[in-house]
Amino acid sequence: xxxxxxxxxxxxxxxxxxxxxxxxxxxxxxxxxxxxPDSSLFPLEMIAKEIExxxxxGSDILQYSDAQGLKxxxxxxxxxxxxxxxxxxxxxxxxxxxxxxxxxxxxDKNDTIITESPTYLAALNLFREYGASIKxxxxxxxxxxxxxxxxxxxxxxxxxxxxxxxQNPTGYSWSKKEREKVAKLAKKYNxxxxxxxxxxxxxxxxKQESGFDKLLPHxxxxxxxxxxxxxxxxxxxxxxxxxxFIQIFQTLKENSDLQSSKFFQYVxxxxxxxxxxxxxxxxxxxxxxxxxxxxxxxxxxxxxDNIEFKIPKGGMFIWVKxxxxxxxxxxxxxxxxxxxxxxxxxxxxKKKISSYARLNFTNSTFDEIKNGIKKLKDAYVxxxxxx
Amino acid sequence: xxxxxxxxxxxxxxxxxxxxxxxxxxxxxxxxxxxxPDSSLFPLEMIAKEIExxxxxGSDILQYSDAQGLKxxxxxxxxxxxxxxxxxxxxxxxxxxxxxxxxxxxxDKNDTIITESPTYLAALNLFREYGASIKxxxxxxxxxxxxxxxxxxxxxxxxxxxxxxxQNPTGYSWSKKEREKVAKLAKKYNxxxxxxxxxxxxxxxxKQESGFDKLLPHxxxxxxxxxxxxxxxxxxxxxxxxxxFIQIFQTLKENSDLQSSKFFQYVxxxxxxxxxxxxxxxxxxxxxxxxxxxxxxxxxxxxxDNIEFKIPKGGMFIWVKxxxxxxxxxxxxxxxxxxxxxxxxxxxxKKKISSYARLNFTNSTFDEIKNGIKKLKDAYVxxxxxx
Numbered sequence: 001x002x003x004x005x006x007x008x009x010x011x012x013x014x015x016x017x018x019x020x021x022x023x024x025x026x027x028x029x030x031x032x033x034x035x036x037p038d039s040s041l042f043p044l045e046m047i048a049k050e051i052e053x054x055x056x057x058g059s060d061i062l063q064y065s066d067a068q069g070l071k072x073x074x075x076x077x078x079x080x081x082x083x084x085x086x087x088x089x090x091x092x093x094x095x096x097x098x099x100x101x102x103x104x105x106x107x108d109k110n111d112t113i114i115t116e117s118p119t120y121l122a123a124l125n126l127f128r129e130y131g132a133s134i135k136x137x138x139x140x141x142x143x144x145x146x147x148x149x150x151x152x153x154x155x156x157x158x159x160x161x162x163x164x165x166x167q168n169p170t171g172y173s174w175s176k177k178e179r180e181k182v183a184k185l186a187k188k189y190n191x192x193x194x195x196x197x198x199x200x201x202x203x204x205x206x207k208q209e210s211g212f213d214k215l216l217p218h219x220x221x222x223x224x225x226x227x228x229x230x231x232x233x234x235x236x237x238x239x240x241x242x243x244x245f246i247q248i249f250q251t252l253k254e255n256s257d258l259q260s261s262k263f264f265q266y267v268x269x270x271x272x273x274x275x276x277x278x279x280x281x282x283x284x285x286x287x288x289x290x291x292x293x294x295x296x297x298x299x300x301x302x303x304x305d306n307i308e309f310k311i312p313k314g315g316m317f318i319w320v321k322x323x324x325x326x327x328x329x330x331x332x333x334x335x336x337x338x339x340x341x342x343x344x345x346x347x348x349x350k351k352k353i354s355s356y357a358r359l360n361f362t363n364s365t366f367d368e369i370k371n372g373i374k375k376l377k378d379a380y381v382x383x384x385x386x387x
Numbered sequence: 388x389x390x391x392x393x394x395x396x397x398x399x400x401x402x403x404x405x406x407x408x409x410x411x412x413x414x415x416x417x418x419x420x421x422x423x424p425d426s427s428l429f430p431l432e433m434i435a436k437e438i439e440x441x442x443x444x445g446s447d448i449l450q451y452s453d454a455q456g457l458k459x460x461x462x463x464x465x466x467x468x469x470x471x472x473x474x475x476x477x478x479x480x481x482x483x484x485x486x487x488x489x490x491x492x493x494x495d496k497n498d499t500i501i502t503e504s505p506t507y508l509a510a511l512n513l514f515r516e517y518g519a520s521i522k523x524x525x526x527x528x529x530x531x532x533x534x535x536x537x538x539x540x541x542x543x544x545x546x547x548x549x550x551x552x553x554q555n556p557t558g559y560s561w562s563k564k565e566r567e568k569v570a571k572l573a574k575k576y577n578x579x580x581x582x583x584x585x586x587x588x589x590x591x592x593x594k595q596e597s598g599f600d601k602l603l604p605h606x607x608x609x610x611x612x613x614x615x616x617x618x619x620x621x622x623x624x625x626x627x628x629x630x631x632f633i634q635i636f637q638t639l640k641e642n643s644d645l646q647s648s649k650f651f652q653y654v655x656x657x658x659x660x661x662x663x664x665x666x667x668x669x670x671x672x673x674x675x676x677x678x679x680x681x682x683x684x685x686x687x688x689x690x691x692d693n694i695e696f697k698i699p700k701g702g703m704f705i706w707v708k709x710x711x712x713x714x715x716x717x718x719x720x721x722x723x724x725x726x727x728x729x730x731x732x733x734x735x736x737k738k739k740i741s742s743y744a745r746l747n748f749t750n751s752t753f754d755e756i757k758n759g760i761k762k763l764k765d766a767y768v769x770x771x772x773x774x
Contacts, residue, residue, distance in 0.1 A: 034451070060426050062434070064620075122645070233452065256484060
């Protein structure tokens with residue numbers, strides 16, 4: 001590549017994350033690194049049946065189609081939100097594309113946005129690509145509301161991006177009070193809230209608090225996806241927003257990739273209509289809960305007082321503090337010992353040394369959890385001895 | 388939507404184009420407007436069979452997968468290019484996403500890019516979204532090479548976007564001499580050429596000239612897609628480029644939508660391996676050629692000396708000059724008369740009154756072509772009487 005060709009692209013260096021994921025692909029490594037659902041639980045038979053039904057609809061199913069997405073699917077998706085109709089929904093190629101569309105719509109270089117700290121890595125990478133100035137509030141000891149108001153006051157904020165339910169990476173869920181307070185502040189300071197909800201259905205206990213679609217319908221945008229509850233490869237997510245936003249987003253969606261697969265939109269619709277989605281969600285809740293509990297026990301048994309963590313009430317991750325450890329160093333030992341996780345460092349908008357790590361419990365078998373946590377314990381001991 | 392929320396998004400107003408496409412959806416209107424393949428020709432049986440084979444591969448096929456795309460598919464795609472390997476290919480969600488990735492990589496606001504005039508509308512909309520300053524060269528009387536060199540000399544050009552084979556909307560194909568001259572100039576002035584090739588396989592006669600992958604491998608990037616030769620809904624396209632470009636593009640692809648559907652990548656791979664793609668391409672060449680000839684005859688018969696056009700040697704469109712007519716006005720009469728096309732105006736980087744129109748011949752039946760061209764003739768006569 002000639003140097004003259006490329007502008008200085010603000011491409012985030014993801015070499016370390018790539019390394020983690022490449023390591024995780026090595027079959028001899030037990031990986032708690034990715035945020036992957038358990039593919040052995042995919043409702044493959046029902047999906048296969050629905051795929052068969054869909055192809056029977058004939059050739060037109062494979063023709064170009066509407067950028068906004070299949071009307072019948074949007075009708076179904078709208079039902080889960082307060083005062084929402086099909087016109088308030090835009091289908092996207094996964095919720096990653098929804099984030100990209102939001103960046104296209106809102107972020108000019110150096111614009112201020114707010115995230116939680118730590119937060120979803122691929123969102124951070126995207127915001128950095130657009131040159132956003134990222135402010136953040138801690139959520140590890142609850143939502144830092146005072147700091148949030150301070151930023152709301154002092155900056156022209158484009159939006160506040162949050163995953164308030166079973167957050168990635170911490171597993172934290174905002175309390176009712178926190179949601180209400182932030183909704184009030186957002187209204188007062190005219191701040192747009194982007195609520196990402198990939199894990200909402202993966203609830204293992206407790207009460208689900210209201211989303212911002214209910215608390216703050218016009219000041220918030222909701223992102224949803226089938227990737228965690230059906231299958232990632234459908235590449236079907238959606239945006240809920242005011243109709244005028246949806247119209248802008250639709251044009252940006254068209255410019256991005258014309259449309260998402262109508263075929264998989266029909267498959268998803270069929271799986272909603274024949275109750276596969278709701279039944280499968282119950283299966284996931286049951287099975288992932290077991291895995292979570294199993295990992296919790298393994299952690300307690302192996303690490304005793306050497307770690308701290310809260311048991312997440314849903315989602316895919318346990319956020320573990322390894323006392324006295326820099327998890328970047330621990331990671332290297334762990335890889336030598338054939339077990340992988342993601343060190344906390346990469347999830348912070350401002351990177352820092354951290355003793356936290358994200359462990360995924362949904363994608364491993366019970367045996368892998370048992371053996372992997374044991375290996376991790378050995379790595380931890382060794383890293384302490386060495387350091 | 389609160390005004391304060393939205394930055395002034397440079398969203399191109401596409402209301403007129405939306406109008407055309409909405410009108411075209413009305414079943415009582417015969418539409419030569421869209422750039423749609425004939426869905427009745429899709430190799431549905433073979434696709435259904437390959438879909439069945441693919442789902443039999445098991446659950447992992449629906450799990451998250453590589454952003455760069457399926458290796459086996461990239462190996463197959465690489466074969467059609469000079470000195471190209473799998474590492475030089477990135478799978479994209481259609482070639483529209485490929486264009487978006489190129490914009491992300493190269494275009495800062497006010498950067499100069501070059502296009503043909505007229506050119507692909509959705510590319511223009513995208514370039515405008517990124518705030519590019521669009522320079523253009525006419526191609527209606529052959530490639531304006533002197534003007535191109537003048538722009539190469541005077542501006543810092545990010546890239547030159549071209550569809551040199553069976554162009555959209557004109558159907559024009561660059562001669563061997565034109566390709567060689569432009570390749571030489573691009574090398575001399577260090578200009579990057581983006582060669583979009585959606586129609587290359589839809590060749591009805593004549594010799595296919597070399598692509599820029601051969602003439603100028605390191606100074607060019609090639610875009611390809613299955614949308615025209617298999618089915619648009621697969622949402623599978625690709626980029627061929629230097630490996631260092633591909634690495635940057637892959638990160639941007641990940642930020643955009645993580646990955647394209649592995650499922651449809653396997654389906655496409657299967658259809659290449661079992662020769663469905665090559666056989667189906669022959670079918671398309673035969674059938675679309677018939678439709679082209681049928682439309683050519685209908686145009687000659689109805690319009691006699693009132694129109695001018697060159698018979699395109701491939702692709703999907705006939706570019707027709709309606710003498711003494713402003714095709715924006717003609718369009719309104721045509722719609723009243725229940726026939727649609729796209730007036731030339733929207734395809735020019737600098738919009739201008741034009742007597743040209745783009746007629747698609749692939750998506751209509753023979754009867755529709757016959758009746759539609761007749762209706763268009765009536766509209767033409769009426770527009771002359773009225774104006």
